[in-house]
Amino acid sequence: MTTIKDVARAAGFSVTTVSRALNGHDDVNPETRRRIREVAEKLGYSPNIAARTLVSKKSRTLGLLLSALTRSSVKDNIVFEMLCGMNDRAAELDYDLVLFNTTPQKQRQKSYKALCKERGVDGVIMMGMRLDDPYLEEMLHASIPCVLIDIPIERKKNIGYVMTDNVQGAMDAVNHLIALGHRHIGMINGHAQAAVSIRRLEGYRKALERHGIPFNERYVEDGAFREDGGKEAAFRLLTSCPELTAIFCASDLMALGALQAIRALGKRVPEDISIVGFDNIVAAQYCTPALTTVNQDKYQMGYLAAAVLIDMLEGRQVQRYRVMPAELIVRDSTGPVRGS
Amino acid sequence: MTTIKDVARAAGFSVTTVSRALNGHDDVNPETRRRIREVAEKLGYSPNIAARTLVSKKSRTLGLLLSALTRSSVKDNIVFEMLCGMNDRAAELDYDLVLFNTTPQKQRQKSYKALCKERGVDGVIMMGMRLDDPYLEEMLHASIPCVLIDIPIERKKNIGYVMTDNVQGAMDAVNHLIALGHRHIGMINGHAQAAVSIRRLEGYRKALERHGIPFNERYVEDGAFREDGGKEAAFRLLTSCPELTAIFCASDLMALGALQAIRALGKRVPEDISIVGFDNIVAAQYCTPALTTVNQDKYQMGYLAAAVLIDMLEGRQVQRYRVMPAELIVRDSTGPVRGS
DNA sequence: GCAGTTATCCGAAACGTTTCGGATGATCTG
DNA sequence: CAGATCATCCGAAACGTTTCGGATAACTGC
Numbered sequence: 001m002t003t004i005k006d007v008a009r010a011a012g013f014s015v016t017t018v019s020r021a022l023n024g025h026d027d028v029n030p031e032t033r034r035r036i037r038e039v040a041e042k043l044g045y046s047p048n049i050a051a052r053t054l055v056s057k058k059s060r061t062l063g064l065l066l067s068a069l070t071r072s073s074v075k076d077n078i079v080f081e082m083l084c085g086m087n088d089r090a091a092e093l094d095y096d097l098v099l100f101n102t103t104p105q106k107q108r109q110k111s112y113k114a115l116c117k118e119r120g121v122d123g124v125i126m127m128g129m130r131l132d133d134p135y136l137e138e139m140l141h142a143s144i145p146c147v148l149i150d151i152p153i154e155r156k157k158n159i160g161y162v163m164t165d166n167v168q169g170a171m172d173a174v175n176h177l178i179a180l181g182h183r184h185i186g187m188i189n190g191h192a193q194a195a196v197s198i199r200r201l202e203g204y205r206k207a208l209e210r211h212g213i214p215f216n217e218r219y220v221e222d223g224a225f226r227e228d229g230g231k232e233a234a235f236r237l238l239t240s241c242p243e244l245t246a247i248f249c250a251s252d253l254m255a256l257g258a259l260q261a262i263r264a265l266g267k268r269v270p271e272d273i274s275i276v277g278f279d280n281i282v283a284a285q286y287c288t289p290a291l292t293t294v295n296q297d298k299y300q301m302g303y304l305a306a307a308v309l310i311d312m313l314e315g316r317q318v319q320r321y322r323v324m325p326a327e328l329i330v331r332d333s334t335g336p337v338r339g340s
Numbered sequence: 341m342t343t344i345k346d347v348a349r350a351a352g353f354s355v356t357t358v359s360r361a362l363n364g365h366d367d368v369n370p371e372t373r374r375r376i377r378e379v380a381e382k383l384g385y386s387p388n389i390a391a392r393t394l395v396s397k398k399s400r401t402l403g404l405l406l407s408a409l410t411r412s413s414v415k416d417n418i419v420f421e422m423l424c425g426m427n428d429r430a431a432e433l434d435y436d437l438v439l440f441n442t443t444p445q446k447q448r449q450k451s452y453k454a455l456c457k458e459r460g461v462d463g464v465i466m467m468g469m470r471l472d473d474p475y476l477e478e479m480l481h482a483s484i485p486c487v488l489i490d491i492p493i494e495r496k497k498n499i500g501y502v503m504t505d506n507v508q509g510a511m512d513a514v515n516h517l518i519a520l521g522h523r524h525i526g527m528i529n530g531h532a533q534a535a536v537s538i539r540r541l542e543g544y545r546k547a548l549e550r551h552g553i554p555f556n557e558r559y560v561e562d563g564a565f566r567e568d569g570g571k572e573a574a575f576r577l578l579t580s581c582p583e584l585t586a587i588f589c590a591s592d593l594m595a596l597g598a599l600q601a602i603r604a605l606g607k608r609v610p611e612d613i614s615i616v617g618f619d620n621i622v623a624a625q626y627c628t629p630a631l632t633t634v635n636q637d638k639y640q641m642g643y644l645a646a647a648v649l650i651d652m653l654e655g656r657q658v659q660r661y662r663v664m665p666a667e668l669i670v671r672d673s674t675g676p677v678r679g680s
Numbered sequence: 681g682c683a684g685t686t687a688t689c690c691g692a693a694a695c696g697t698t699t700c701g702g703a704t705g706a707t708c709t710g
Numbered sequence: 711c712a713g714a715t716c717a718t719c720c721g722a723a724a725c726g727t728t729t730c731g732g733a734t735a736a737c738t739g740c
Contacts, residue, residue: 001457003695003696003697004696004697004698005696013719013720014719014720014721015696015697015698015720015721016698016699016719016720016721016722017718017719017720019697019698019699020698020699020719023698027717027718027719028717028718028719029717029718029719032718032719044451044453044454046450046454046457046458047458047696047697048394048457048458048460048695048696048697049390049458049459049460049697050389050390050391050393050394050399050460050695050696050697051390051394051695051696051697051698051725052696052697052698053390053697053725054388054390054391054394054695054696054697054698054724054725054726054727055696055697055698055699055724055725056697056698056699056725057725059390061438070424070428073424074417074420074421074424074622074639075417075622077414077415077417077420077622079420080414080417080419080420080423081414083420084410084413084414087439088410091442091443091446096438096439096440096459097438097439098401098436098437098438098439099427099436099437099438099439100436101427101428101430101431101436101437102431103431106431110386111384113384114384114386117341117386117388118386118387118388118389119389119436120388120389120390256626282414282415282417282622282623283622283623283626286596286623286626286627286628287626287627287628288626288627288628299414343725343726343727344726344727344728345726353689353690354689354690354691355690355691355726355727355728356689356690356691356692356728356729357688357689357690359727359728359729360689360728360729363728367687367688367689368687368688368689369687369688369689372688372689387726387727388725388726388727389727390725390726390727391695391725391726391727391728392726392727392728393695393727394694394695394696394697394725394726394727394728395694395695395726395727395728395729396695396727396728396729397695
């Protein structure tokens with residue numbers, strides 16, 4: 001409850017001087033500054049952020065728009081791991097994170113700009129957004145700096161992004177399968193409204209192409225990035241294309257679903273069918289067989305997102321677009337093609 | 341950038357009336373209110389939260405003190421799942437969540453009160469705190485409402501808590517082992533500075549006692565709630581007490597570690613050793629053998645924590661202390677004692 | 681017709697900061 | 711020693727809201 005006025009009175013200086021002393025301005029006598037610091041400390045003074053924000057227009061707060069912060073995203077710990085990274089970088093630079101809770105109903109009521117302005121956030125990190133999310137379009141017309149995760153948009157100065165090299169990752173995954181002798185390789189993709197789906201499909205095609213294997217669109221099904229979606233997609237794929245010996249999944253969660261489907265069909269992994277996932281979620285290393293997958297450095301992505309955003313906010317020279325390398329992790333769900 | 345003044349000017353009313361109209365006070369003509377709403381809408385007005393907070397002393401913001409928001413807590417998705425619950429309830433009641441990023445260094449610099457006052461949060465949810473965390477003591481002397489997760493403190497009016505019935509859960513787990521014929525049951529606990537450890541140990545002892553099995557303190561080791569800690573504890577336990585046929589672990593993560601240790605010792609689960617975990621983390625159902633464990637409804641705990649806190653804030657009659665039932669989930673890591 | 685209600689509105693203060701534009705002496709310059 | 715420079719300080723305005731304490735005019739009851 002101590003305000004700057006209390007400190008000023010107790011220290012025998014004006015409010016102005018106290019403010020300038022505490023904020024490190026240089027037109028204040030060192031001895032005065034020491035004295036003021038001392039008094040402020042003794043009184044347990046800490047500035048009121050609301051007042052400061054009101055006048056300075058800076059809140060040292062980052063808004064997080066996580067459309068994936070739902071019960072269903074609990075299984076893949078991706079969002080959480082990114083959150084940890086963001087939180088760490090924000091802490092280092094003394095920023096706070098506020099979680100915007102947006103549900104589809106709320107979005108209709110409140111525009112992106114209103115959301116940001118109300119809360120007075122300096123910048124925004126968006127993740128888990130579909131390409132057709134209305135907020136994405138609104139964001140493009142707003143002046144608030146924003147860093148996107150997994151959505152590469154390079155149209156504006158105040159927008160940055162962080163994503164994994166999905167094309168490379170998918171290529172690595174499929175090359176691995178090809179190296180094992182597989183020629184009939186299916187793919188379970190997410191959905192059309194995800195930038196990563198497009199990239200991963202591209203990597204899949206490129207890898208096939210490079211080895212002279214024709215692309216067959218019957219071999220690709222969408223699984224909506226969900227476990228049950230992956231299961232159903234695997235069912236469809238394996239029943240309609242029995243020649244398949246391997247499946248590349250655009251997410252580990254879908255791969256886990258595929259594993260179930262394969263088991264239900266009485267086949268074995270990797271003896272009958274090889275499976276590669278993407279993301280390297282925690283469950284991937286514990287499931288049986290342990291999943292061969294493409295690792296994304298989720299923590300680092302979150303960390304970078306926060307870092308890039310804050311650099312932008314503080315006017316530092318930044319590399320606004322960051323693409324992280326993907327890394328194939330070979331475990332037990334892939335093996336040589338049967339009969340080879 | 342439109343302020344309330346712009347709306348007032350455009351609508352031809354005073355700032356006071358606009359404020360009262362928009363905030364639903366009743367001394368404003370329905371027609372006036374309609375007109376003002378219309379103008380506000382057209383101008384895209386949304387109130388500045390900082391200004392509002394400054395005068396009203398309410399920010400509709402909850403502070404989250406998550407000491408466990410670190411890279412190491414990624415594997416157990418507990419924090420994240422609770423976060424989802426909190427976020428959902430907060431969204432329903434139109435509150436926002438701010439993540440306090442506190443590192444041990446920062447804690448020395450900034451007191452709990454300062455943290456809360458600065459950010460102007462109305463209330464706080466604390467989780468993952470050790471009983472000897474300095475913030476816990478500071479919190480007790482602060483006037484800000486707080487809900488604790490997994491720390492049952494009933495000393496003050498403005499403090500609530502949410503926790504699982506750990507005693508019951510642990511008893512269920514151990515009873516299950518006893519029913520399978522086990523008599524020499526070890527326990528891998530967390531650490532002394534966690535309320536849940538104390539409770540789970542209590543449940544373990546009670547279950548033994550009820551069946552006339554003497555408590556043997558050599559059978560209990562701490563694993564610090566970490567996977568490697570669990571692994572080491574299991575090593576110690578199984579080498580120094582070869583008569584053990586079952587181990588109850590105070591967390592699934594430690595149980596996963598124990599599984600590794602047992603495998604390394606050339607024994608099988610559940611044929612040689614039965615294992616029960618606690619928490620029901622995601623990996624528990626994917627590991628081999630799938631882990632028998634005690635489920636905590638983490639989402640619901642988070643949801644309730646936010647609900648209780650907001651109820652307190654808004655002066656509603658609340659049940660401040662909530663204990664959630666635990667539920668034993670039997671999977672494949674437990675079986676009848678060998679030779680029985 | 682008059683005091684008392686009632687419905688509706690508004691001016692101005694207050695919240696706790698930061699910052700602009702100076703003010704005051706002291707010190708330097710030549 | 712006059713004028714300029716410098717170090718240090720401060721008064722007051724501004725930020726965008728809410729709310730207290732009225733003000734005005736119309737209506738009520740007798």
